[in-house]
Amino acid sequence: MILSSxxxxxxxxxxxxxDDIIVLALFFARGAGQRGTTARILGGQYLGFLGILxxxxxxxLGAGAFLPEEAIPYFGLIPLLLGLRVAWQVWRNRDDDDDDDDAKIAxxxxxxxxxxxxxxxxxxxxxGVYVPVFLNVGPTAVVAYxxxxLALVVVLVWLAKFVATRRPIAEALERWEHILFPVVLIALGLFILISGGAFGL
Known part of the structure; x- marks a missing residue:
């Protein structure tokens, strides 16, 4: 049963x-040159994925009352608000001296x-995809899944780091990350809200 799963x-x-590879690659670009970036991204990915699982x-298991299906699209507010916050910080600091590298990194x-x-x-x-799968397999298979x-989270983060550190991609990300990062978060938030029909969209 376990092997077949x-x-x-x-x-x-x-x-x-x-699709997480793109978002994670932007996190790697944002944290480039900072000690512990990979560990923080890996830890965050594990924490978030544990929440998903x-x-x-x-x-x-039948606890749908605690997380009704119609509540899931509203998760889009999280990246939307984070993206708006980052965009505001970029706009507010647009006239800062380019030489203030320590402040930029912080x-x-x-x-x-x-x-x-x-x-x-x-x-x-x-x-939405995992629930019907878990409902159709036994408890042992759910544990195996x-x-x-959880083992593949490391592979996903490694792939994102690999993509983000390829020279042409890294150079493009370094140049445009301050714009791409908030734009991708805002777009992701809007996509989740709209595709899920949040707020009657």
Whole structure:
């Protein structure tokens, strides 16, 4: 049962998380040159993904009253508000001296909680896919799926770091990250809200 769950779990993980590579690559670009960036991104991705798995397992166990399906689109408010906050900081600091590198680095520090919040908010579709799968397999298979998913989080973060550190991509991200980062977060938030029909959209 466990072995027969591994391949489907791998496929399901990458199918539902491949879009995270772009967001994580932007986090790596934002934290470039800072000590501990990879550890913070990995920690945040794990924290956010544990929240996704926890929600999916609870809903599949019948705890849907705590997380009704119609509440999931409102997760889009998290990246939307984070993106607006970053955009405001970029606009406010637009006239700062380019030589003030220490202030720039301090202002762009990637936090575990920010990565976790964006990961969790972007996981609404994951929850929607995982719940019916978990409902149709036994408890042992659910444990196997969760174990495979958690093991693959490291692979996902490594892939994002690999993408973000390729020379042409790294140079482009370094140049445009301050614009791309808030734009992607705002677009992600709006996409989650609109595609889920939040606020009657």
């Amino acid at each position: 591994i391949l489907p779990a791998i496929g399901l993980f990458f199918l539902t998380n491949i 926890g929600a999916a397992v609870l809903v599949s 202002g762009k520090k990637v936090s575990v909680l920010t990565v976790a919040a964006v990961t969790f908010a972007n996981g609404g579709d994951n929850i 969760c174990a495979v998913f």
